[in-house]
Amino acid sequence: MRYLNCLNPISKRGTDSLSESYALTEELDRADGVLVRSKDMKELVLPKRVLAVARAGAGVNNIPLERYAEEGVVVFNTPGANANSVKELVLCALVMASRNVLSAANWLRTLSPEEEIQKAAEQGKKKFVGSEIRGKSLGVIGLGAIGAEVANAASSLGMIVYGYDPYLSVNGAWRLSREIRHASSLAELCEKSDFISLHVPLTEKNPGLIGEKEIRSMKDGVILLNFSRDKLVDERAMDRALGEGKVRCYFSDFANPVSMGMEHAVITPHLGASTEEAEENCAVMAVKELMDYIDNGNIRNSVNYPDCDMGICQSRERIALLHKNIPNMLGQITAVLARREINIENMLNRGRGGFAYTLLDLGKPVEESDVRELEAIEGIIRFRLVSENKGA
Structure with a gap:
């Protein structure tokens, strides 16, 4: 019998996909493999029995990849399993930001109940005139599973889509619509885009990928969507750009003291993969990766x-x-x-x-x-x- 330990609650659909030769254990010392979502493992010392860790999601910044590699622990993630969930939220943010939906809704709640609400709403709505996304340009940075879906969906909605990914694989290129335009550099994408959406993993080499220089090269009134990781953006520079009106709206899925203090920013509590479907897909994929490695030695979607x-x-x-x-x-x-x-x-x-x-x-x-x-x-x-x- 093989045993898996769950450091976070994992979708039952995933654990139900375990074969008969597997069981769950609450004792880490008995585990052959570990399933995790958001728990910080950076200080966690794994027993020698543990062969692998599977992250039910794409980001692995909560796992010490190099140290586990040195210890012979293979770390997996589940790229693409939550792609549709994130894509839908990005499209939602795209429309909400362009139409000032949240600002308008929040303004309505400031009106006194004694006022003639309908009349006040009609008179005040002109402050929230937005723009349609059709015909506008969207720059997608990173064309992996999620970025490709966002690019294709935006193109089907009539947007002009530029994609930038210096590490784009052949399989990744096949996923893209022929309508997607290639940006040869990050600077070119920034210069041409009315909207920009980030879809790259955070690594040791790319914190501040979007910094002062990149922001200055963007169009005035650009809208930036960040559903990857907060540290990819120099948020101090973004705060200044929002205050100056250079950036019209910063939509981020990552709350921190800096982002929460920004004017004209919409911050959500990491909702990108927070759907039942995404959690189920990630859990099933993570379980299958662990079982295939433990049973057959096969490695698919390892990050170390x-x-x-x-x-x-x-x-x-x-x-x-x-x-x-x-x-x-x-x-x-x-x-x-x-x-x-x-x-x-x-x-x-x-x-x-x-x-x-x-x-x-x-x-x-x-x-x-x-x-x-x-x-x-x-x-x-x-x-x-x-x-x-x-x-x-």
Whole structure:
């Protein structure tokens, strides 16, 4: 029996998708895998038994990726599982900001009940005249699962959409409508867009991606939507731009002391993926990722190790090695197996930054002495016997 621990409440649809060989445990020391949403894990020391962590969502800034990689703990996220939920909220924010909906609704509540409300409303509504989004330009920064959906949906509503993503994959490009226009730089996108929507992950390299320089290059009266992470925007610079009227509205899904003090800003409490459907989709995807890694050694959607998928083992035995991405590692691994005349029937080796992963399907089982020799190779982080196929 394998055990999973939930650090946050996880949708029942996800936990119900566990196979019969899995059960939930409240004891972290018994867990083979961990499911998490928002709990801060930065100071959490995981027991050696834990093989992997799956974040039921896209952002992983609550998880110490590098430290867990060093400890041989694979971290997964669930890209795309909440894409529709976030896309719908972005479209909602786009329309609400362009039509001054919240400002108008809040103004109405300031009217005295004794006044002739209908007459006062008719007379005052001219202060909240907005603009239609059709024919306006939208710049989408980041064209992953969510950004692509936002771009395509906005284009279908008649907007002129510019996309900027220097890391756009071939599969990502296929998701985009042919109507989406390519911006060759962030500066070009800022200069051309009436609305800008952020859809990139927060990394160590991109805090303040939208700063003073970028804001100054934007059109006067631009509307900026941030449903990615607050630190991607230099909010001190944004506060000044709002006060000066350079930015008409800043719509952010992240509350903090700076954003909550901004004039002409609409701040929501991280509602992007807060739908039943998104939570269910993320939970199911996270559970499947954990089970496939624990049962088969396959890695899909990891954020600290390379993806590596060999399906279900059809050989006598499968072994998995998490290791440093250094020269001659593969040669040392195969040399150990060659000395024991163990045939490698299938193999995948992938690297990502400083870490790598090797999966091998073998013609006969390894012995304890082989395991000790493999584990002794400098740079090996974790050796695991994944599965045995006795019928092979």
